[in-house]
Amino acid sequence: xxxxxxxxxxxxxxxxxxxxxxxxxxxxxxxxxxxxxxxxxxxxxxxxxxxxxxxxxxxxxxxxxxxxxxxxxxxxxxxxxxxxxxxxxxxxxxxxxxxxxxxxxxxxxxxxxxxxxxxxxxxxxxxxxxxxxxxxxxxxxxxxxxxxxxxxxxxxxxxxxxxxxxxxxxxxxxxxxxxxxxxxxxxxxxxxxxxxxxxxxxxxxxxxxxxxxxxxxxxxxxxxxxxxxxxxxxxxxxxxxxxxxxxxxxxxxxxxxxxxxxxxxxxxxxxxxxxxxxxxxxxxxxxxxxxxxxxxxxxxxxxxxxxxxxxxxxxxxxxxxxxxxxxxxxxxxxxxxxxxxxxxxxxxxxxxxxxxxxxxxxxxxxxxxxxxxxxxxxxxxxxxxxxxxxxxxxxxxxxxxxxxxxxxxxxxxxxxxxxxxxxxxxxxxxxxxxxxxxxxxxxxxxxxxxxxxxxxxxxxxxxxxxxxxxxxxxxxxxxxxxxxxxxxxxxxxxxxxxxxxxxxxxxxxxxxxxxxxxxxxxxxxxxxxxxxxxxxxxxxxxxxxxxxxxxxxxxxxxxxxxxxxxxxxxxxxxxxxxxxxxxxxxxxxxxxxxxxxxxxxxxxxxxxxxxxxxxxxxxxxxxxxxxxxxxxxxxxxxxxxxxxxxxxxxxxxxxxxxxxxxxxxxxxxxxxxxxxxxxxxxxxxxxxxxxxxxxxxxxxxxxxxxxxxxxxxxxxx
Numbered sequence: 001x002x003x004x005x006x007x008x009x010x011x012x013x014x015x016x017x018x019x020x021x022x023x024x025x026x027x028x029x030x031x032x033x034x035x036x037x038x039x040x041x042x043x044x045x046x047x048x049x050x051x052x053x054x055x056x057x058x059x060x061x062x063x064x065x066x067x068x069x070x071x072x073x074x075x076x077x078x079x080x081x082x083x084x085x086x087x088x089x090x091x092x093x094x095x096x097x098x099x100x101x102x103x104x105x106x107x108x109x110x111x112x113x114x115x116x117x118x119x120x121x122x123x124x125x126x127x128x129x130x131x132x133x134x135x136x137x138x139x140x141x142x143x144x145x146x147x148x149x150x151x152x153x154x155x156x157x158x159x160x161x162x163x164x165x166x167x168x169x170x171x172x173x174x175x176x177x178x179x180x181x182x183x184x185x186x187x188x189x190x191x192x193x194x195x196x197x198x199x200x201x202x203x204x205x206x207x208x209x210x211x212x213x214x215x216x217x218x219x220x221x222x223x224x225x226x227x228x229x230x231x232x233x234x235x236x237x238x239x240x241x242x243x244x245x246x247x248x249x250x251x252x253x254x255x256x257x258x259x260x261x262x263x264x265x266x267x268x269x270x271x272x273x274x275x276x277x278x279x280x281x282x283x284x285x286x287x288x289x290x291x292x293x294x295x296x297x298x299x300x301x302x303x304x305x306x307x308x309x310x311x312x313x314x315x316x317x318x319x320x321x322x323x324x325x326x327x328x329x330x331x332x333x334x335x336x337x338x339x340x341x342x343x344x345x346x347x348x349x350x351x352x353x354x355x356x357x358x359x360x361x362x363x364x365x366x367x368x369x370x371x372x373x374x375x376x377x378x379x380x381x382x383x384x385x386x387x388x389x390x391x392x393x394x395x396x397x398x399x400x401x402x403x404x405x406x407x408x409x410x411x412x413x414x415x416x417x418x419x420x421x422x423x424x425x426x427x428x429x430x431x432x433x434x435x436x437x438x439x440x441x442x443x444x445x446x447x448x449x450x451x452x453x454x455x456x457x458x459x460x461x462x463x464x465x466x467x468x469x470x471x472x473x474x475x476x477x478x479x480x481x482x483x484x485x486x487x488x489x490x491x492x493x494x495x496x497x498x499x500x501x502x503x504x505x506x507x508x509x510x511x512x513x514x515x516x517x518x519x520x521x522x523x524x525x526x527x528x529x530x531x532x533x534x535x536x537x538x539x540x541x542x543x544x545x546x547x548x549x550x551x552x553x554x555x556x557x558x559x560x561x562x563x564x565x566x567x568x569x570x571x572x573x574x575x576x577x578x579x580x581x582x583x584x585x586x587x588x589x590x591x592x593x594x595x596x597x598x599x600x601x602x603x604x605x606x607x608x609x610x611x612x613x614x615x616x617x618x619x620x621x622x623x624x625x626x627x628x629x630x631x632x633x634x635x636x637x638x639x640x641x642x643x644x645x646x647x648x649x650x651x652x653x654x655x656x657x658x659x660x661x662x663x664x665x666x667x668x669x670x671x672x673x674x675x676x677x678x679x680x681x682x683x684x685x686x687x688x689x690x691x692x693x694x695x696x697x698x699x700x701x702x703x704x705x706x707x708x709x710x711x712x713x714x715x716x717x
Contacts, residue, residue, distance in 0.1 A: 025436035025506065027692050030499045031684070033410035034430050035492050036403045038087055039393050041343075045093025046396040047134075049073075050403075050413045051084045052427070053492070056684030058084040060098055060132070060139075061413075063426055065396045068415055070426040073132050074139055081118030081682030082125060090150040091192075095133055095169050097148045097156060102127040103678050106648035108602075113161070116646055118682040120675060129158055131169055143167055143175045147186060151194035159186055164199060164212075179212045179219055187230060191238045196271070198222075198232040198241055205249035209241060211271065222269040223276030226250070229267075231299050236348075240324065242268045242307055244297050245278070246290060253614030256604055257535050257622060259528060262289040266299065266309055268324050279326040282311065287524055292481060293317045294340040302374040303349040310339060312524040319351060321374050332372050333379055337364065338521055341391045341490075345418075349374060352392035352400055356483070356521050358384050362445040364521065365459060365486045369402050371418060382420045389414070390490040401426070405488035408437030411495065441505045443486050446512070448549040454529070456542035457515040457522065459484055461505035462555065471560035471702035472550040474576075474584075475501055475513040476543060478567030480533070483521035484513040493566070493680055500691050507695070508703050512550045516542035516572070533568075534596035534603060534623035540579070543572055547583050559585070560702045564694055566590035567650060567679065574628035574639070574658065581636035586701035588694045591643040591650045591679055594658040596623035599651060632661045638668040640697040642690055644677025670697065 034054040041048045046065030051058060052072075056079025063070045073096075074084075086099045103116045110116070115125045129148050130139045145160040150169070157166045162184035167175040183201030190197055201208045201221070209222040209229045222229070222241055226248040233242045246264045254260055263284050269276030282288035291297060291310050298310040298319070305324040310317055313331075317338045320329040333339050337357035344351060351374060354367045358381065367390045369382040382400060383389045392402040395415060404414040404425075412430050416423035431437065443459040450456055477484050477494060489495045501511045515521065516539045517529040531538040543563075551558035563584050565573045570592020576584045596603070597620050607616050624630050639662070643655045655673075662669045672693050674686055681687050 024439055025503075027500075027503055027695055028688065029434065029436050030503045031496070031688055031691060032432055033435060033495075033499065034412065035495055036411050036413050037492055038085060039391050039401065039403065039413065040087035040089060040096075041393040041395060041401070042089035042093030043091045045089070047089065047093040048393060048395050048401050049087045049089070049096055050401075051087065051098075052413075052430075055079060056081070058082070060084060060087065060096070061427070062096065062132075062134075063395075063401075063415075065399070068395060068399070068401075068426060070413075074130075079119070079684045080121070081116065081677075081686075083682065086146070086148060088148045088150060090154060090169070091152045094135065095131055095150065095154070097129055097131045097142065097150065097169075099146055099148065100128050100130055101125050102146065103648055103680070103682070105680055106678070108648055110646065110648060116648075116676070116678050116682060118644070118646070118677045118686065129156070131156070133169070142169070145175075147188060149188040149190055149197075151190040151197075152192065153194035155190075155194065157188050157190065157197055159188065162186070162202075164188065164197070179215070181210060181219055183207065183210075185210070187232060189232055189234060191234050191271075192236060193238050196238070198234065200230045200232060209243050209269070211241075211274075220274055222271075222274050223267065231297060233299055233301055234271075235301055235305070235324070239271055240268055241271055241276075242266060242279075242299060242301060242324065243276075244299055253607070253612050253616065255615050256619035257531075257615050259286055259530060261285050264290045264297070266297075266307060266322065268307070277326075279307065279324060280309075280322050280329055283313070286528065287312050287315060289528075291317055292527070293338060293520055295342055298342045300342075300344060301348070302344065302351070303347065304375065306374050308342075308344075308351060308374060310342065315523045315525060317520075317524075319353065319372065330375070330377070332374070332377050333370075334377055336523070338523075340367065343393050345371070345394045346397050350418075352382075352394060354390040354392060354402075360384075360386070362486060365445050365457070365483070365515075367485065367490065369400065371400075382416065382418065383423070384420070386486075388485060388487045388490075403490065407442050407487045408440045409488070410435075410437070411488050411490070436506075439506060440502045443501075443513070445486060446549070448545045450541035450545040452538070452541055454517055454526075454542065456517065456545055458546055458549075459486055459513045459515075460553070461501050461511040461513070462553070463505055465555070469555055469557035470508050470510060471562060471698075472510045472512065472553065472556040472558075473504055473698060473702070474543065474547055474550060474561065474563040475511055476516065476563070476565035476569035476572045477513070477519070478565065478569045480516070480518035480539070480568040481520045481527060483515055483519050496687055496691065497566070500694065503691075503695060504698065507699070509698070510550065510553060510556050512546055512553075514543055514546040516546075518568075534600075534626050535619065536622060537575060537626040540572060540575055543576055544580065544583070547576070547580075551583075562586045562588075562698050562702045564588035564590070564698065565592075567592065570650075571628070575631070577637045577639055578628040578631035578635045581634065584637055586638050586698060588640045588642065588697055589658075590690065590694075591647055592654065593627070593650055594654045594661075595627045595629040597627065598654070598657070628658065629661060632665055635662065635665060635667050638670075638701055640670045640672065640693060642672045642674075642693065644674045644679065644681060644686070646676050647679045649679035 145158040187200040
């Protein structure tokens with residue numbers, strides 16, 4: 001007889017209070033941490049800003065040199081799910097704008113381009129731009145829009161409905177459309193003198209770099225071609241524009257089941273003549289393909305007219321510099337590690353960046369801050385040790401600000417000298433006094449080999465205890481270009497997961513977080529494996545190897561292994577339960593993909609109506625065979641399905657479809673559906689509900705002896 005249960009809101013809140021007698025903190029306590037998702041620095045002033053999120057309330061903080069004393073400049077108090085993103089200073093640092101609302105991690109907008117309403121407000125939310133004047137009072141709403149960019153003359157340009165608008169920050173003028181362009185316009189950047197605006201004009205299969213000067217002059221286009229141009233960057237003197245060019249869409253259909261190179265090039269054009277030429281071209285190889293890590297190409301101008309970019313040419317995402325006149329690229333960051341989160345020093349002579357390297361053997365699973373001159377490969381560490389640091393910005397000529405964390409201390413903004421000395425938090429005592437970080441286990445790096453010989457990686461959370469063997473849990477991240485770390489994570493989604501894994505480890509589980517192939521941090525080849533995801537699910541071999549490794553960890557009951565994960569991790573959780581219910585006895589699937597073939601056109605582009613079809617038909621067959629839905633007949637283990645129904649990254653119908661298949665198969669499943677929530681669960685209350693249900697379900701199914709384990713049982717509707 002089919003059994004399925006609905007986890008109601010009331011029950012989910014109840015679950016948050018259950019705590020086995022041997023444990024000492026609750027799920028509410030472990031989620032009661034502040035987080036910093038974004039930072040910014042003024043170009044010509046010693047002023048920095050950051051967003052701080054605590055219990056769902058998002059606020060903007062700033063600090064000024066030389067003492068950089070923190071102060072809060074917004075006073076939002078509600079857990080309303082309205083993002084604060086895109087902190088943008090005016091060049092002189094006298095104004096700061098930010099965007100409130102929206103979902104800036106979405107794969108597609110909602111029908112009608114509606115802004116998310118995760119709190120189910122009866123008032124329709126909008127995506128709005130707000131301005132802070134440091135010589136005036138409270139923040140002021142400037143316009144409905146996104147992607148703000150402020151000129152040196154105090155004009156705010158922004159995007160709304162793929163069109164460019166502008167308004168002065170004096171508070172006296174009204175927004176107006178800045179110019180007409182037939183394309184979809186984004187990637188705005190003002191010339192240093194504030195008189196011209198460049199942008200990327202997307203025309204579908206090709207795109208241009210446009211230049212707007214005034215309403216009395218035609219919009220100009222830089223070296224137009226059949227290529228896809230993006231990422232315009234003005235030179236410091238305003239005479240040239242650097243940009244990225246990729247081939248336009250077209251030609252014979254690319255194979256789906258086989259990887260092919262995606263070359264790209266750095267171009268520089270003259271802003272007066274509009275003539276442009278390539279100053280560097282990537283090799284036509286897989287390693288020369290367009291980079292897909294943080295910031296992608298990270299193109300920017302640097303001191304002495306050198307151009308900075310990131311590429312995977314030696315199998316690792318590294319920084320290079322090349323003269324703007326052209327020449328051989330100079331590798332600035334040699335070594336077997338990846339570069340992320342890149343910024344320039346105030347004088348443009350150095351680059352600040354985070355990387356997964358350092359003096360410790362396990363630093364490959366951390367992040368530390370480094371600096372390197374733009375003209376020679378001489379990196380210098382700024383931070384080191386067992387802490388983690390990311391998102392550096394130049395606070396002034398001699399100080400760097402960054403987000404720092406550790407195993408026990410959640411992410412917070414910190415400041416140090418460029419030499420790493422004098423490190424301190426800008427909000428001392430930011431973590432609540434009763435935060436249970438001191439009780440966290442220290443995760444340790446492990447590795448294991450899949451059946452095809454690929455070495456996968458993981459972090460193991462285990463409390464050393466005697467007594468009977470305890471259940472194990474596999475955690476799999478989403479993305480999939482992610483890497484779980486030996487401490488708190490730089491993405492809020494995975495900081496939440498880290499807190500939950502610490503909770504589980506302190507409540508009778510051993511947790512293995514698997515860094516499977518497709519993830520970042522272990523080189524281009526690991527990040528771009530053959531036959532992965534919808535083209536063969538090769539990464540599942542790493543998950544299976546992780547489970548077998550966990551079964552042999554001392555103190556783990558090999559017959560009680562569960563699994564949980566979100567997004568791509570939800571897909572892998574469902575795939576594990578469908579293919580190997582003999583190993584995985586229960587799972588929690590958060591907004592996973594369950595049938596790759598259902599939205600095949602969105603993933604691989606809609607096939608053109610012409611004779612050539614390439615391997616499309618075979619690829620769709622493989623996509624289905626790589627899906628949990630294809631193995632539904634083997635699925636026996638109970639599962640908790642969780643998703644918000646305004647998910648803009650994974651279609652909600654993926655969970656609806658799976659529920660019907662499980663129901664027909666007689667598999668026990670529970671549901672937790674959150675109306676109007678998005679993929680990332682924008683409200684703290686939603687995360688509390690989701691995490692409480694996750695912990696309670698795994699406890700009930702795998703650890704029935706724990707006090708409170710039966711709390712998740714509910715009556716069938």
